[in-house]
Amino acid sequence: MDLLATLNHQLQQLRQQAETIDQQQVAGRPQNWFDSALFSCRSPQLTDYVAEAQRNLRHLQQSNLSNMAKQRLVQRLGEQTSALTRAFRNVDTRRKPTTKNKLKAVVQQINASSQQLYQQLSDTQEFERRLQDMISLASRENSAEAIQRTLALHARLGRCRKALSDIERQIQDLERRS
Known part of the structure; x- marks a missing residue:
């Protein structure tokens, strides 16, 4: 016994x-x-x-x-x-996957946010380029309507550039946190 x-x-x-x-x-x-x-x-x-x-x-x-x-x-x-x-x-081994999965999810979320911001930056830069082309075409005309259109396009370009700087700041903030 x-x-x-x-x-x-x-x-x-x-x-x-x-x-x-x-x-x-x-x-x-x-x-x-x-x-x-x-x-x-x-x-x-x-x-x-x-x-x-x-x-x-x-x-x-x-x-x-x-x-x-x-x-x-x-x-x-x-x-x-x-x-x-x-x-x-093995109790710690059982727990690690949940921690690992949470970390992996956070990293994926940051990567997705980063990719989304870069895509948004690219789209906004393309929009800025098109606005500049439109301003260039509108400035060739000297009519009152063309001048109004050019002023409106310049206002849109200003808002576009502000959006660009906001997106760039968000990207910098995200990269600092990573």
């Missing part, structure tokens, strides 16, 4: 680790840690799984079980203990 005492001690240590992990608030925590063939409980708390293994150990310690039932219970307890140990060892 020395092995049962060792197993009991190991499960107590696993329970302490589980309590520590369960106290940490983690976004995206899995609803179920283990396969239903291995544990009957379904919980986001690791202590519930350790408690199930401890119940199985107490059940094993009962003397009224057949040898076949004890063998099955010992095998199940070994698998549960092994799975719990692996889960605790």
Whole structure:
């Protein structure tokens, strides 16, 4: 029965680790840690799984079980203990993908914003070029209507250039944050 005492001690240590992990608030925590063939409980708390293994150990310690039932219970307890140990060892690995995915999403958003701003800059520069061409054509005429059109085009060109400087400032701000 020395092995049962060792197993009991190991499960107590696993329970302490589980309590520590369960106290940490983690976004995206899995609803179920283990396969239903291995544990009957379904919980986001690791202590519930350790408690199930401890119940199985107490059940094993009962003397009224057949040898076949004890063998099955010992095998199940070994698998549960092994799975719990692996889960605790890999708990940080489980958490990293969510952090990595969040970081990846932020980077993608920044890249999309950057690409969008550069596209907007290109479109506005093209619009500025067309306005300059229109001003050049309108300034060739000397009629009152042509002068009015030229003044209106100059006003539009001024607003266009202001938009260009705003877009360039946004691009600079975005690049500084990156």
